Structure formats: structure tokens, C-alpha cells
Amino acid sequence: MSESRYVMRFRRxxxxxxxMLVDAALAALVLGVQLWPLLATHSLSGRPWHWWGYVAVIAASVPLVWRRRAPVTVLVCTLLATASYDVVDDVARQPIWYGSLAAFYTVAATRTRWVRWSMFAVTIAGGLIVVGSSETALRGIVLFVAAYAIGRAAASSRAQAAALEERAARLTREREIEAERAAERERARIARDMHDILAHAVSVMVVQAEAGPVAVTANPARAVAAFDAIATAGRDAMDQLRRLLNVLKEEEGPRGPQPTIGALPSLAEQVGTTGLHVTYSTTGEPRPLSPDTEVAAYRIVQEALTNIVKHADATRADVALTWQDHALMIDITDDGHGRDPALPSGGHGLIGIRERAAACGGSAVAGPREGAPGFLVRVRLPRAAS
Known part of the structure; x- marks a missing residue:
């Protein structure tokens, strides 16, 4: 393990x-280092050192216990104790700057600029007044400047770490919000798909079921075809729902492909079993579409045909795809009377068509046909960028 790893582990x-425990340990360390010359040696007379030296050392060390709570007060106390150490001559010859340096570091790391510079000026000026020699004064200035620089570096490091933590927390929140929005969009997509699948299947089954009893006596073959259409619509709906609901499972199984434009002829044929005559035509050269747009095109046609079966009372529907250079145009028309004017317009089906088109960057309009009976749904879907 490298030295930096040991340092990082120690910091953690x-x-x-x-x-408080860390500061108490620091105060004890400084006290022990500064008491050692007084305890290990004796004065020239052979007697212990003057008691004042012990008092000054204790006063310059013990306040470090409160250096984080009151850094300026602790610095003033340690400076006064340090300056008073040489009041008597019978003390060990040693500098007792360690407590003051630790307190000055704390002021530099935690206080505002005005407080820092004020205490810096007081410390340097006071030291120059009480220090006896220029060498000692220069040494003291260098040490306190170094303590100030280290304190500011530590403050900058903590500020940078706090900014990085805040940025990481903000990014995490943004990712969570985006994930929630993505989940909401996925739930909305699943809800639209389920609506389209069930509405289409149930509409086909209801129409065939209503026609079946009439055809049982008049045209048994048609009755059999109606029941076959009911079974086919039910199986197709179950298959599509099973594939759709697989996305909600934690352990996803194999998925079948979503229906796309290639399945539109089969869709038209299936709807034709209800008695509605459906034609399907394409114009122009097919162009590539994104997978989402392919699925949207199928669902839009499916929803439009379902609305015709349920509401239009039509006998004919035409699905026309027109391939353009930059888009696919889809026109679904019928010859029915549309919705009952007494009912409110803009049902969930048309809303779903507009939402699907908008989700792909396209647009959809719907309304009565001009100059002809029936209803028109016109959708524009952009083609994939080549």
C-alpha cells in the first residue's frame, strides 16, 4: 500500500x-513537547526551573482544546502565554510557539478575511515587540506565515471538497429526477399501448360477437368466420399484451418484436373481418424510420381504425401511406358520420394519436373530410436521419 493510501486511510x-477529542489530543501533545525541557533538565543552580515556566507552558497549550469553538480567543491566550514565558530568567531555553502556531492555523482556516488579516497583523507586530533578537523574529515570521498558508490551503481544500460533494449530490438528484421522468414516460407509453391493444381487440370481438348470432341461422359459414375472427383477435391481443408487460418484470424473459409498418396490411385484413371494407395503399419509395416511429405508425393506424369501428358507423376505410423525402404521411379516412354530435369531442383515442405523433417529433390533425362524408386523420412522422 502506497504512502498516499495510508494518508487517505488516516484521514478517513x-x-x-x-x-473535541482530537483537539484534546493535540493540546496534550503540545503540552508534553513543551514541558519536556522543563522536566528533563535543571537550572544552572541545580534546582528545578522556576514555576512560572510551567504556568506559561500550560497556558500556551491547554486552550487548544477549544480552538474550533473560539479560535480567536484561543490564539490571543496562547500568544499572551508565549510572550510571558521569558518574564523570569530561570526557565528552560526553548520556544513555546507550538500552541500559537496551531491556534493561528485554525484562525487562518476558519475565520473571515478581515479577522484573519487583523490577527496576522497583531501576531507579527506583537512578536516583533517582545522578541529579543532579529534571528528569532525572522524565524517567528516565517513560521507564522507558513501556518497561515497551510490554514488557507486546508480551507480551500475543504471548500473544494464541499463543492464537489454538493455537485455530486445535485447530479444524483438530477439523475433521480430524470429516472422518475423516464419511468413516468414509460408508464404513459405502456398505458397507451395497452389502451390501443385492448380497444382494438375488444372492438373487433364485439362487432363479430354481435354479428355471430344473426349469421348462425342465415349464413353458418359466416358465423364460423366471425367466431374465428374473435379467437384470432383475442390471441393477437394476448400476445401483444404479454410482450408489452414483459418490460415490467424484474427478470425479463425473451421479447417478441413490437408491431411496425410491415404489419399494417395484416391489421387492415383483421379489421376487415368486422364487415368494414379496409383498403391499404402506399405511395413513394419507403424510407428508413426509427424503431419508435415504426411502432408509433402502427399504433396510430390501429387506434384510428378502432375509432372507426366503434364510432363512425362506416362501411369503408382507407389507409394511405405517402413516403416523402423527409417524412411519412399517413391518411386514414372513412365514409361514416363520425361521432355523435351530442357527445364531447376529442376522446382518448385522438389524444393518444396526437401524443404518439408528438413523441416522435411529428404532428397529427383530425376532423371531418372536406367535400365528402366521413372523417380524416392525417399524421406526419419524420423519417430517421441518414
């Missing part, structure tokens, strides 16, 4: 400790 471990 120390970050879990209570701040």
Missing part, C-alpha cells in the same frame, strides 16, 4: 473521531 479514520 480521523474524520470519524469527535472534534
Amino acid at each position: 479514520w480521523s474524520a470519524t473521531l469527535p472534534p
Whole structure:
């Protein structure tokens, strides 16, 4: 394990400790280092050092326990104790700057610019006044400038880490919001697909079921065909629902392909079993479409034909695809009377058609045909970029 790994592990471990405990350990360390010359040596007279030296060392070390709570007060206390150490001559010859340096580092790392520079000026000016030699004064200035620089570096590092953490948290929130929106869009898509599948299948089955009893006596072959159409519509709906609901399973099984434009002739043939005469035609050279647009085209035609079967009372419907250079135009027309004027317009079917077209970057309009009976649904879907 590299040295940087040890440092990172130590930082993570120390970050879990209570701040007061860390500061108490620092104060004890500084106290022990500065008391050692007083305990290990004796004065020239052979007697222990003057008691004032012990008091000054303790006063310059113990306040570090509160350095985070009151950094300016602790710095002032340690500076005064350090300056008073040489009031008497019978003390060990040593600098007792360690407590002041630690307190000054804390002020530089945590206080505002005005407070930092004020305390810097007070510290340097006071040191120049009480220090006896220029060498000691220069050494003190270098040490306190270094403590200030280290404190500012630590503050910048913490600010950068906090900014990175905030950015990471913001990105996480944005990803969660986007995931929720994606889930909502997926639920809406599944709901539209289920609506289209069930509405189409049930409409075909209802029409055939209503015609079946009449045809049983008058035309048995047609009755058999009606029941076959009911069974086919039911099986097709079950297959499509099974494929659709697979996306909701945690462990997804094999999925069949979603119906696309290639399945429109089969759709027209299936709807034709209801008694509605459906024609399907294409004009122009087929162009590539995105997979989502292919599925949307099928669902739009399916929904439009379902609306004709359910509401239009029509005998004929025409599905016309026109391939253009940059888009696919889909026209679904019928010769019925449309919806009952007493009923509100703009049902879920037409809303679903518009939403599907808009989701692919296209558009859809619907309304009565001009100069002819019936209804027109016109959809424009953009083709895939080549």
C-alpha cells in the first residue's frame, strides 16, 4: 500500500473521531513537547526551573482544546502565554510557539478575511515587540506565515471538497429526477399501448360477437368466420399484451418484436373481418424510420381504425401511406358520420394519436373530410436521419 493510501486511510479514520477529542489530543501533545525541557533538565543552580515556566507552558497549550469553538480567543491566550514565558530568567531555553502556531492555523482556516488579516497583523507586530533578537523574529515570521498558508490551503481544500460533494449530490438528484421522468414516460407509453391493444381487440370481438348470432341461422359459414375472427383477435391481443408487460418484470424473459409498418396490411385484413371494407395503399419509395416511429405508425393506424369501428358507423376505410423525402404521411379516412354530435369531442383515442405523433417529433390533425362524408386523420412522422 502506497504512502498516499495510508494518508487517505488516516484521514478517513480521523474524520470519524469527535472534534473535541482530537483537539484534546493535540493540546496534550503540545503540552508534553513543551514541558519536556522543563522536566528533563535543571537550572544552572541545580534546582528545578522556576514555576512560572510551567504556568506559561500550560497556558500556551491547554486552550487548544477549544480552538474550533473560539479560535480567536484561543490564539490571543496562547500568544499572551508565549510572550510571558521569558518574564523570569530561570526557565528552560526553548520556544513555546507550538500552541500559537496551531491556534493561528485554525484562525487562518476558519475565520473571515478581515479577522484573519487583523490577527496576522497583531501576531507579527506583537512578536516583533517582545522578541529579543532579529534571528528569532525572522524565524517567528516565517513560521507564522507558513501556518497561515497551510490554514488557507486546508480551507480551500475543504471548500473544494464541499463543492464537489454538493455537485455530486445535485447530479444524483438530477439523475433521480430524470429516472422518475423516464419511468413516468414509460408508464404513459405502456398505458397507451395497452389502451390501443385492448380497444382494438375488444372492438373487433364485439362487432363479430354481435354479428355471430344473426349469421348462425342465415349464413353458418359466416358465423364460423366471425367466431374465428374473435379467437384470432383475442390471441393477437394476448400476445401483444404479454410482450408489452414483459418490460415490467424484474427478470425479463425473451421479447417478441413490437408491431411496425410491415404489419399494417395484416391489421387492415383483421379489421376487415368486422364487415368494414379496409383498403391499404402506399405511395413513394419507403424510407428508413426509427424503431419508435415504426411502432408509433402502427399504433396510430390501429387506434384510428378502432375509432372507426366503434364510432363512425362506416362501411369503408382507407389507409394511405405517402413516403416523402423527409417524412411519412399517413391518411386514414372513412365514409361514416363520425361521432355523435351530442357527445364531447376529442376522446382518448385522438389524444393518444396526437401524443404518439408528438413523441416522435411529428404532428397529427383530425376532423371531418372536406367535400365528402366521413372523417380524416392525417399524421406526419419524420423519417430517421441518414
